[in-house]
Amino acid sequence: MVWLCFFFRCLWYSVLSRSSGGGICGLCLAVSLSKDPSIEVSIYEAAQRFSEIGAGVMIWAKTWRILEIMGLADQFSKVAHAPPDGSIGVGFDFRKSDQPQEGFRFLLSEMPYGCIRFHRAHFLDVLINNLPEGIAHFNKRLSSYTRSSSSSPITLCFADDSTAVCDLVIGCDGIKSTIRTQMYREEAERTKNERGDWESIVGYIEPVWSGTIAYRGLIPASRLKEGHSALSRPMMVSIGTLSSYTAARHVVSYSISQGSIVNVVTFASEPEKEGIPYEGPWVTECSRQELLDCYADWEPEVEELLQCIDKPTRWAIHHLKPLPFYVTDRVALLGDAAHAMTPHLGAGAGQAIEDAYILSLLLQHPDTDIESIPLVLEAYEDARLRKAQHILEGSWDAALLYEFNSEMYGSDCNRLADVIQRQWGWVWESTPEEDEQNVLKWLSEQKRLRKVQ
Structure with a gap:
């Protein structure tokens, strides 16, 4: 979990990070703000060090432009699957694959830059390498934050009984955000006193199971037969729904690490279960046979791909309900803490970076001072809330399309x-x-x- 603390023109700013070990949006924001000599940044990280779970991360042309503006494009080019050059590239290559015989392509989605792909750990390393020394504090799990008034300094209270004081708190602490929990509980108490409204506010706190299980695995490219589609196609999406298996399914595969590794994520969805509490841990190991059984009777290339995954992991995919607000006073939510989404548009990292970009330019604006922070955060919320929520909802819609669950379009390719x-x-x-x-x-x-008012 990332919590950021900044001192900026007499403002302390805290970024609080997520428990898996440093999130993209928190580090991106810290890197950007730390370039301003009038802003002092502190990162409070719950883990022992910055690290990352998961394998692949993808971004699109707009996000790449932000990395260029930040002056990081050359460094990210060195760890991308291929250095982006602005030419038209493949976003996704869609195939119908839910049959024992060879499937067929029904859409080759192309766009400027295509899909820019990274190993997630390599992406994170670029941001970590650009952090100034001494601003990251580890083993700092936030318990709560307190303030005596909306204009007073904010005290961060950690699980080890230590505290820190800041003037602005940015919660980049992921889908299970501690900051979001306290923010929405406090708002629920306030509205309860005003108009008896409680449940409608606290109902936004907990993530919602999407009804989807994802199986993930990494495959050394050398294990796949020469000419396999996973090697020759930049981003392959095999979709379908057939067989006795009850869930609708699709498979995403793409190469990372300069083509040496193929990242595979398969999805099995039962949309009618969205919102049902998921019992058990969200991420577990599973047998390869469980994965293969899920995709029995699919085209041979899919089966060959899945046979190469030695140690798949099973993920219960959760997302947030679209939040009604991201900020209160001098506390704000960014990234997954604000709009955790399903991965079907490959947009989570890009939306988090857009959050960081907008907020950093607002905080570094020469007219921004302590008194204007609440209005600056309102501006951030106005710029990002509707856009990010649109992508959150669109990502879930994409899952329905990819698995023939759309009531309007069904399996009409x-x-x-x-x-x-x-x-x-x-x-x-x-x-x-x-x-x-x-x-x-x-x-x-x-x-x-x-001012007029």
Whole structure:
């Protein structure tokens, strides 16, 4: 869990990180803000060191532009699957695969830059290597935060009984966010006193099981036969729903680490179970046979791919309900703490980086001071909440499309191809520069209106 603490023009800023060992959005924000000599950044990390679970991370053209603006593109190019050059590339290669005979492609989705892929640990290392020394504090698991008034310093209380004081807290502490829990419980208490409203607010705290189980595995490229689609196609999505197995399913595979590793994620979904409490740990090891049984009677290349996974892990995929707010006073949520989503659009990391980009430019604006922090956070929320929620909901819609669960399109591949292609419009609907102009315009207008009032 990441919690960030900053001192900026007499403001301390805290970033609180997630328990798996340092999240992308918290580190991205800290790297950006630490370049401003008037901002003092502290990262409070629950784990013993920065580390990362999971294997692959993908980003799209807009996120790459943000990394360029941050001055990190050259470093990320060295750890990408291939250095991005701006040319048209493949986003996803969709196949219908739920039959014993060879399947067929029904959509090759192309776009500028295509899908830019990384090993997650390598991506994280670039951010870690750009952190100034001494700003990260480890083994600091947040218990709560306190403040005597909306304008007073915020005290962070940790599980080891230590404390820290800051003026701004940014919760980048993941899907099980401690910051979100306290923020929404406090808001529920306030609204309960005002209008008897409690359940509608606390109902946003806990993540929701999506009804999907994912099986993950890494395969050395050398284990696959020469010419296997997983090696020759940048991003392959094999979709279907057939067989006696009750869940609808699809398989995603793509190479990372300069092509030396193939990352495989398979999904088995029962959408009617969304919201049902998931019993047991979210991540466990499982047998390869369990994975193979899930995809019995699929096309040979899928079976060959899954046979190469020695130690698959099983993940219960959770997401958040779209939150009604991300900020209160001088506390804000970023990344998965604000909009944890299913992985079907490959958008979680990119949306977290967009959060960090918008908030960092607002905090570093020359007109920002301690008194204006609440309004600055409002500007961040206005810029990011609706956009991120749109992607959160779109990612869940994509899962229905990929597994023939859409009531409107079913298994009609011709119609699916068109609607799947259109769902990527958010990638190029605006540039980071346009987002910056819009959020600064909103902030300026609000300052003018509130001064008039």
